[in-house]
Amino acid sequence: MTKKINLTLKVWRQKGPNNKGVMETYSAKQISTDMSFLEMLDIVNEDLTLSGQEPIAFDHDCREGICGMCGAMVNGRAHGPEKGTTLCQLHMRHFNDGDTIMIEPWRAMAFKVVKDLVVDRSAFDKIIAAGGYVSVNTGAAPDANNIPVPADDAELAMDAAQCIGCGACVASCPNASAMLFTSAKISHLALLPQGKVEADKRVLAMLRCMDEQGFGNCSNERECEAECPKEINITNIARMNRGFLKAALGSRYK
């Protein structure tokens, strides 16, 4: 049933990457439990705007849980308390009247704060540019059915390919590691015949880039898997590590 609830928000405010941030307190009144978390923030921002203050900056776009633009730590958890849910798909029915909610940006060395809850995730694009593709030019493809793919492999590849690149895995990891993100792309391509040709080169290049961007390493805390809104499995990390060993020891690539 729809209810109205009142909340206290503690929100990280930071003017820019070189400014100091502080937690500010705001109240969110008469919030319908049917609202999404971002719609709740919209209402707070409308009030701030009308009272002459700058609204809270936060990234968001599709509001359907697929673009990967939104995300914040809500009470210390990436995208909030619901499993397999992005912040835009988190609804206020999961909160109670009188709750205090802490809202902070992703925190990682590789993700600098741009403003308030907005961070710079361009390091993810760099990892993909390092090798997260099949080198096929437009027009050079054979008939699609000439490359049969076992249905179960396609399903597994799809499980990994669902990654939305939001950065929750990095924000949740005590080492700020991007292993889940990187392994999701490597697995997606390694599981398909189209991706096998460049598999060795890819895994070495992408992992090197990941390190260069300042992400930490994996120490099997599994926080990433627990908080991933697309529920990407850490077996992808294991698959990537196997691929890395094979490539590092047994291939001509360095």
Place this chain on the structure above:
Amino acid sequence: MQLDSKAPGGPIETKWDRHRQDLKLVNPANKRKFNIIVVGSGLAGGSAAASLAELGYNVQCFCIQDSPRRAHSIAAQGGINAAKNYPNDGDSVFRLFYDTVKGGDFRARESNVYRLAMCSNSIIDQCAAQGVPFAREYGGGLANRSFGGAQVSRTFYARGQTGQQLLLGAYSALMRQVAAKKVTMMPRREMLDLVVVNGKARGIIVRNLITGELERHAAHAVVLCTGGYGNTYYLSTNAMACNVTAAWRCHKRGALFANPCFTQIHPTCIPVHGTYQSKLTLMSESLRNDGRVWVPKKPGDNRKPDQIPESERDYYLERKYPSFGNLVPRDVASRNAKAMCDEGKGVGLTKLAVYLDFADAIKRDGEDVIRKKYGNLFAMYEKITADDPYKTPMMIYPAIHYTMGGLWVDYNLMSNLEGLFVLGEANFSDHGANRLGASALMQGLADGYFVIPYTMGGYLGGTPLDDVDENNPAFADAENDCKERVNTLLNIKGKRTVDDIHRELGLCMWDHCGMARNDAGLKEALDIIPKLRDEFWQNVTVPGDSGDFNQSLEKAGRVADFLEFAELLAKDALDRRESCGGHFNEAFQTEENEAQRDDENCCYAAAWEFTGVGKEPVLHKEPLTFENVHLTQRSYK
């Protein structure tokens, strides 16, 4: 102004081949001397930027998000059409062409649609080669499903996330070119103006959304891939940042805007539930493969769906359209849902919803099969509504989803402004008055992968271009215009928020220019919009400053443009004296309440020329001729 589509003559099957043969080529060594700007990084922009870079051109690609991977193409769910005929059920390039022209209610240009159908098969090949994880049969071949407006299974898909997977494919191709240094990616940049020098598009002005700086970028050609204008209606299935600004600025610089009143209302969206609502969520049309649409037979029936016996349910689409049933095209399904609600048979709290019921499909195929096909959609529905669609029927209602209108382009996808190419949803070319499901992805990728690589060469190879750089006075003028506008917005310091005014515009458009339109309502909209625009420029408040990351300022600029564009949309709707596809004027309908076209007088694309804000635009008509399909009253019975 004479509109020349530049479509070649002769038999339709060979038009594209002959045209490509006639286009000038740029030799490989010379391609690197040309700079091309691509605005937008969705399916059209991403694929265009990657493909042009592969050919050797220097490409700069701009997007408003933090990464090109987030463009709204990513939210497309159901699938992508192609005439592969893998299921052996009678499909062909001609049939896909025919279905698309008919689905568009005979208001698209034949030659463009035929080329689209031809390219469809290459798209699937290209995407499969990139590693897009399409759904597969157990033999390893690609799987297909059916979609609205077609009687063959020609839709390729990757669960309910086809748009995501295709976009990530194009994004990976794009990032490969970024690594090869052939594409410079410019994220978090919003195009604020087009720079025209000696009648040719030679660059753009963008705002760096992080620093607030205005930047000038010059090039030999500009490719606009900036999507549709559904957010004119405030509530739509578009992402929050989708806007008309880039297209509208090109229009103000001389590019014609065609068929703005052709808007698509998608029949299966989660109904509106409160005034605070920021957007609407689509439930893929693919659900209509297995879901049955119904309402109670008795108006005002407040019983729960499971308490309404079969005999008291009206499966109205199956009843009225026995051969297409629940798979009628979107415009037909939407109007019927509205008709049911208008008769008082709507369901749910607001009575503005109909049921989409999976009980029979689950009984027939088992829950596991349904979960595999639609699991992510069902989960999304449950997250938003807290109802479990495996147990109780979904409630759905139509919402603004796609816009068929857009900047006018010729067969080369070039606008009337030389050097300005427009691809994907941003152009008007392929879907006529209604787009069929799974055709948007097809068009975006056809334009980007397989059309622009040829027509761009034809333009650059065959057109003498002066040396123009960022110091040209046209850049300074355009930049000054942008600066002035930003400062004006920040200094109004009124009492209403941008969203508040946008919401009011949206309501006006939905009420008067939505699923069913009439002259009185359209005239009222034309009365309201200029007043609301004045209200905006006198009473909006935009906090923060210009030299900073300022989301309020971004929104304000976009809404200011919606407030100008909305007037053209309503004007176009009033001017078109017929109903067709998504444009339904109540004065023009058949006895069976279907859209009544007037082929004698209205078989044209309406291309509008800008003459000033609040001034009468000038209408140019491109006559549409149909040599390969027969103009008929659409029937899905």
